[in-house]
Amino acid sequence: MNEMNLRGRGLVKTYGTVHALAGVDIDLFQGERVAIMGPSGSGKSTLLHVLSGILRPDQGAVQLGSTTISELSDAKRSKLRRTAFGFVFQDGQLVPELTARENVAFPLLLSGVTRGQALKTAEMWLGRLGVESQARKRPGEMSGGQAQRVAIARALVHDPAVLFADEPTGALDQATGHEVMQVLTTTAKMNGTTLVVITHDAKVASWCDRMIEIRDGLIHYDGRVQHEGQNLGERHGLGEGQDQQ
Numbered sequence: 001m002n003e004m005n006l007r008g009r010g011l012v013k014t015y016g017t018v019h020a021l022a023g024v025d026i027d028l029f030q031g032e033r034v035a036i037m038g039p040s041g042s043g044k045s046t047l048l049h050v051l052s053g054i055l056r057p058d059q060g061a062v063q064l065g066s067t068t069i070s071e072l073s074d075a076k077r078s079k080l081r082r083t084a085f086g087f088v089f090q091d092g093q094l095v096p097e098l099t100a101r102e103n104v105a106f107p108l109l110l111s112g113v114t115r116g117q118a119l120k121t122a123e124m125w126l127g128r129l130g131v132e133s134q135a136r137k138r139p140g141e142m143s144g145g146q147a148q149r150v151a152i153a154r155a156l157v158h159d160p161a162v163l164f165a166d167e168p169t170g171a172l173d174q175a176t177g178h179e180v181m182q183v184l185t186t187t188a189k190m191n192g193t194t195l196v197v198i199t200h201d202a203k204v205a206s207w208c209d210r211m212i213e214i215r216d217g218l219i220h221y222d223g224r225v226q227h228e229g230q231n232l233g234e235r236h237g238l239g240e241g242q243d244q245q
């Protein structure tokens, strides 16, 4: 088993009377690709925000390696998010005034890499995501699928330990969304990056190694994804979720 790199214990997040997270324990392992599924309002985005240090839990702790993220100051958590994590959201994340390669180079420029080196690395990542031809275009001149590939390149350019994606293909048509998700899951695997991706699409989950289903702020099912022609026989079902799949 790979090394554990992100751990949540007893995570609780409450909004008024809503238990967005009602006590979640979770371990994510190095290089693992995890799909988070579950109904609308079940707490998926809240879990992603708490694990990535965007939100502090009301109770419980999040650890990245030996660092307890949930205890860090806002400034330290924000620095950690920039260096250790990458994010891809549904849309609207690229800076419209910048070209694709400038958008991808941006996180490197922030961390002090020279402009020439940052643009070179950005172009290499655009190539890996299959959009090198878009390097000098601005987001408004690209298709939705191309823009999301650029956003993925930007999220990976600083080699994060964990890539968090919240419905990254939610605004794309199904065929384009599947293409982008295949590129995302394959690139994460090649790069050894831990991937946490929220999706409503069972097909997307099938390109991951593990599927976690959230219901009412709790983990309802957690198991290996059964790939066609494989019998991994290593499921860790919880409650009635055991009979699913």
Ligand SMILES: Nc1ncnc2c1ncn2[C@@H]1O[C@H](COP(=O)(O)OP(=O)(O)OP(=O)(O)O)[C@@H](O)[C@H]1O
Residues within 6 Å of the ligand: 015, 018, 019, 020, 038, 039, 040, 041, 042, 043, 044, 045, 046, 047
């Ligand atoms: N900032 C907030 N203020 C108040 N309630 C919130 C806030 N954020 C989330 N909630 C509530 O917490 C619950 C979980 O929300 P969350 O966004 O995590 O759901 P989700 O599983 O991501 O849903 P979706 O699939 O629709 O994105 C919901 O009932 C939601 O209304």
Ligand SMILES: [Mg+2]
Residues within 6 Å of the ligand: 044, 045, 046, 166
């Ligand atoms: Mg959500």
